Amino acid sequence: MHSNTGKSLFKYAMTAKNTFILALVMLAIGVAAELAGPFIARSMIDDHMLAIEQPFNETSIQGEQTVSFDNRYFKRGDRLADGEAKGNEVRILQVGSSFVFIDSAVSDITGKRSYADGIMTLDKKGVITDYPAQKLSATELFSFYKPEIPGIFTLVGWYLCFLAISILMEFGKTYWLQSSANKVIQKLRMDVYAHIQRLPVHFFDNLPAGKVVSRVTNDTEAVKDLFIAVLSNFFSGIINMIGVYIALFLLDVRLGLICLFIVPIIWIWVVLYRKFATKYNTIIRSRLSEINAIINESIQGMSIIRIFRREPQTKEEFENLNNDYMKHQNKMLNLNSFTSHNLVNVIRSFSFAVVLWYFGSAQLNGTGIISLGVLYAFVDVLGRLFQPMTGMVNQLAALDSSMVSAGRVFALMDEPGEDVTDGSMPRYKGNVEFKDVSFAYKQDYVLKNITFKAKQGQTVALVGHTGSGKSSIINLLFRFYDPQKGTITIDGQNVRDLPKQWIREHMGIVLQDPYLFTGTIASNVSLGDDKISRATIEKALEDVGATRILSHLPKGLDEPVVEKGSTLSAGERQLISFARALAFDPAILILDEATANIDTETEALIQSALEVLKRGRTTFIIAHRLSTIRSADQILVLHRGQIVEQGTHEELLAHGGRYYQMYRLQLGSSEVLVSAGNPATV
Template identity: 75%
Template structure:
């Protein structure tokens, strides 16, 4: 049973755990530094700005004291233990003015008013009156002056925490993105490496564009998960945790009441993902299909133009694009309906609770708090909604990333071929098929195939399309394994040999050779360090490639773009011959290697073939029967069975299927070696593509 997507993403995250942990630590420090602000503001308000209403006492020392009417007064909480306190006085505010009371005040809570030199404090049914003097601005400033050092310290502390927060934010962002890039690099490398291990038949039914989309678009979406989503959710969780710690420190009851936000967020995320996952699955699928159709259109652009299929291709693309847009709009509607509505509702509800708690509580005297506590509580609570907004706004990216990660891991869960290190000695190439039957799905395409190809022999496979020629080669390469029968090389069962070892001594030249972006020389060596530059040039000369490539400005270092589209078919074919020769395979497969070559180039190709075949077991799939006259053994296939076998002369003498095929290709005089009739005959240089309809009828 495969692991969940979340667990597998966690395993990848652990590959960069040091930077992730460093980022999260900096995030925690940054959050703590930010949340220190309201507590500093609370201290500034309660201990300095509003603390002027605390009891003052007359003192003889001017240190930390305020001067008024030639006397010094100091706040009661600033006296040393052994310092003598004099007469107690109070400074109380009424309206917009402060008043000096030269005596202790028992009750400061209540409604205050000043008239006729008296300050009246009305609390419920009780009223107290104290003689008071209105303070001038200078007098009031003298009482605030001792508070300045403490205020300066708090401002400096706030600035320090601000700098810490800025540094932590930078470090968090840098390390988080750095670790995310490391994770995605490993994920992409693993996906690409797994693609290399997937069996060839896996790609028969999956368009290249969809595979490319998994490696590029889907992994990039996973990157967003580690950068944007993880950042916002980690920031949000740590922020919310810090906020709740701060709320409980300020007021335990209201902290408990404020916990209602957490379950609402969790339920919201669960419900959102249920709907969004359905949409995102379709969106990612449509994006893969768009990539597939673009890739297919680019690959077949010439065919589209020739057959004037531009409108049809555009219509197919537009249909996919419209469907993609439809589900993107559904996601947009979902996000617009949920994100800000949720946050605004939670914010409004929480502030209603705060007003209710402090408002009604203060009326009956049950929850009296200082102005600093109230300010800090509102500030801290307000700070919680920024990370909540960030989390809610990232829900779309979260779900999209999880869907993309699921698609990537689904591809990685496809069973791949085991990779075995090491190699085996070069085998001689004695190939034996014994009673081999094979079916791709249900219907058998090969039935009871038996033959032997001795080392150094050339075996030609001929027959109409679908007769089983390519299937024999697929079995030889172990792209597939037969249902019944056995295939041995030098007496060893191929199923018992690691596929990499088996293929390391095989070479193939295709009808349409594939060249990679690079140079001619790099396409011969394929970057294999064992193949020296000297060996590359010798292989190119031996197959006669220097004759066709001599006019190129940079010779064997001439750049080659994708698939070698700037080179002719003959040039590409000779490069592929040189590639096979440089790897020195024991078994060589030529898959219609001369079918696309012009007559003039064919003579060079034929010479190259002789060089290639020397000392190797060679299998030739050919429609041009004139190219296999020298084969040691010709196998004629029909509907998955070998119906004739022998040399060219033996099969011609037999007068069967091979004889009729040869006559069709070379004319009625081919059987006795006479020149083909000038009228209506088909020459050996005629393309096999034009003859296949005739071959299909046999």
């Protein structure tokens, strides 16, 4: 996996930092609003529901906070105003499911309580105290609760208010987080695609198209899941857990310290999980990439597969990949099953057991060291700790898969690309010179000490057997590669000193098997270049003689072209690529056996058009049919990467060397002799 994936992801996240920060602020506010609930519950229990056991004082002042009982008025001691006279103290205490009224002060209410025959007995570790008491009816008990109702309603109101804030913040957080993630992935995809455009041509020699497509689509989509689902859950989880621990320590420091043991357990869990998951996910993403590659290759070669009846073998190859993919998916499934949220449940149960054992037992024994309200709020808050934890654990698989995918994307972007230079250069004349050029794709030299000159307006033909180095010379001319030795100049300037885009701006090429893009005939001629007008497109097509041949198409220049131009004949595709090269008005024109797929009548048409169009341009022709290059100003005969013969058609025939032999094999000895103007017999 890419070593700095985290840093690279952070850099991309910073491109949408404002919305990410907004989402995190809303998340923090939402968490705070949600965690207000247990504190409100604590206040409701301790300050209102259980506060009935606090001391009451008799008072003569009537009001909303006073209780009328037995023709007397009472008020909670903590609610007496400054300077207000304190009357006799009384207590309301719970015994079992009933409440009793004690008309005196009670110094300590902890201990085991019992009531019988108007006496309440308090047993505290063997020390027994009796208090005269009166059992309260439901109506009498309610009169003591009545002053608490406004406070309870106020707290309920606050709870609803915080709930509304929490819902609003959750919506905002989700919207802005997803919006940020979409923005980041949009930029990432654009950058990946732009980088692919900058990668050197030789990079694609060893990487199938399907694998590149998988990086741009599947892997970036997985990174999108990282930003939307995974980071959302992890950000939410971490902020929730921080909020929960703050709440736990605010409720009770001892309880908070006891619950800190959860953090290292989760950390160790995540580290161990990722150790195994990364290994599996790397293979899974690689297999998915290979599956895409084989599908892409099968679709493109479907006709060959069917003609040679290779369907069973292709299917078997696909099944083997697919089975291996499923095998590792099942390994991930097993890993996720063993490390699912069941562990969270175990930790949660253990935490609750510790808290209830340590504090709850003391409360039940009557020796409570925290209030019931605090205990209730603590258990509530502690329960909320495990919700984000479960969310984080459930996203571990997606986290690891996304990180592996991100690593693959950034590894592709780390591949050295070619610098893209803005601007352009004036159209050069096209005087090309190769001087002692030697070149190797890997180790063995495929071109050795190549030296020749091509002047403006000249036509240079490259002939030779397959592998002799013809295409390599063109690759060097386009600067798809640079030679290891020697220099190549255009108009006296070393091509290494010029940006590649500038050189290529004034070059045109027609391949033996032309590539057409999805669009129309017109868009395939202009390739979407605004500088090429409709009139230029029409003239280019007319000049190569395509107008008559393409006239049968219903929509003319706007006839739709599917990928690779498969609905057009080979000749029609070739004519369109001819028009494309000529529409760009290149100074250097390369024809890679451009007339090989064209019938004799069309070839004659193109040959006559080319004679006019080649004027003023330097034209390089890679030729297999030697009859097409008789008029070339210079013919270079290549053999095993070297120029073994050089001259015009007539000169080379007269020389009687390798070119003569090749020409003889193609046309027959009698025609060779006539062509050479040599009356001798062979």
